[in-house]
Amino acid sequence: MARSVWKGPFVDGYLLKKAEASRGSGRNEVIKTWSRRSTILPQFVGLTFGVHNGQKFLPVLVTENMIGHKFGEFAPTRTFTGHSADRKARRE
């Protein structure tokens, strides 16, 4: 069953605090968190979070189209690295 709308999106309070502090500092930093369950909010756009996948913190650069998803969706706990072949990476 989907979460009731009246409750609003769930975000761990400590993550909000960390995000506010990071935005205030204006430094190039990674906000490390274990809170995979937190929803990505509009005020997180542009920040880089390090989301723990059970082994290490995977960097998640938040963009607008990630709003409403959970952090855990971008840090898989089981990974398969395929062959590179002709694939390209883009430096943002």
Add this chain to the structure above:
Amino acid sequence: MPASATSQRLVLMGAVLGAHGIKGEVKVKSFAAKPAAIAEYGPLTDPKRKRTFELSIVGTADAAKGILIARMAGITDRNAAEALKGVELFVDRGRLPAPEDPEEYYLADLIGLSAFDGKGEKLGEIVSVDNYGAGDLLLVVPESGEGFVVPFTKAFVPVVDIKGGRVVLDLPADFFEVPEHEEEEAAELQEAAP
């Protein structure tokens, strides 16, 4: 990595899974971003460059898994096709077209580059480039110890020198620090709440 070495390198594009039908067609697993592109970069070779294979795609066996049905020049019956089972298909790196966007790089070029910090100290080697939906990530593994993941952005990777075989990373001072576990912070917040 000198430029000549880059162009002479082989890039794995696919592998022959087995024969298909009785006319010498083969099933090929393509690792290319667009599976059919495996045939677009000219003749493919085996890892030792002893044989070349001219591939023409005739169909799709499993689109989701990138398995194609292909015909190879000189392979006309099932026995010859079965003999190719397991052969890995490579293309010369030099045959891949240059990326249109200057900020785009082939994963094959990035993997193997050495990573240095701003002071010129070697941090490790790039062993893989992954994307889990939040941008490309470089996995850097030092000579000893665990690897770490860096977002492939201008802020974190200001210099990419493919010809020089190196990237320069600009990591924040606390990048390798593991923070205190948040459960304690959560408990503090709960205590502070009315």
